[in-house]
Amino acid sequence: MEVRETHYLYPSALYASRTPTTVSTILGSCVAVCLWDKELRIGGINHYMLPLWNGNGLASPKFGNIAIEKLIERMLQLGSQKKNLVAKVFGGGEVIETKSHFHIGTRNIEMAETMLRELGIAIVAKSVGGPNGRKLEYDTDTGAVRQRMIQKTI
Template identity: 50%
Template structure:
């Protein structure tokens, strides 16, 4: 199926979407990061979109935190029939911050937790575009595993 004819799903921050049928999952990223997972055998695909790298153990274990969002994405993929041994990952976002008054390197830390967790789960990262100068619009075609990216010039967090 052509990506243009697929059902479109927009993924907001702190959300996860996994689909058994082909869809196009889209999101906008600034310092946030999205991890796209695709099972090369079952063709099951999913994406998360998180804002901060680590949940500190207080309050709700929300997918707004990278360590929670990645764990939940993998778990949901497996509950739909995907196998971790056949998954590949792609990581996007984590734009650099230029305001030194408020910079905590959130984008860089968001990207680091994704790479670390993919390694811990044994899922190879086959593509990444992280910690750049611009925000981005990504579209993940779950029928093929292909992610298309367009840079956003301007101010997106």
């Protein structure tokens, strides 16, 4: 049996590789964008916490606009052409019961959808929003994503 690389993706991080890897992560209000190059059969994924970097402090992949840009850059460094990339978007749940009206999950989803549309990268699948978190496993060589919903416990 072939031994497969595995990688756990922490919040504010991204991962892309030519080596077939199963990347796992857990999302609440965070969003993960999975990019896959259908020609080279390589993929990458990010995990961001907030939608927009406001220009203060470090331009970190903690922010959606930076995380998506950096992931595309990394895919291009691996030899991808933007025209061959497709995206899958996950997360953005409203998992925290709060009186605030920040709606971080919804804003994170909107950031991914808007940026990918503006960059001409098709979203071929998505599972976003709702009250629950998600556990993802993404295979970078096939573009396949397995998702398990995480039920709230009281």
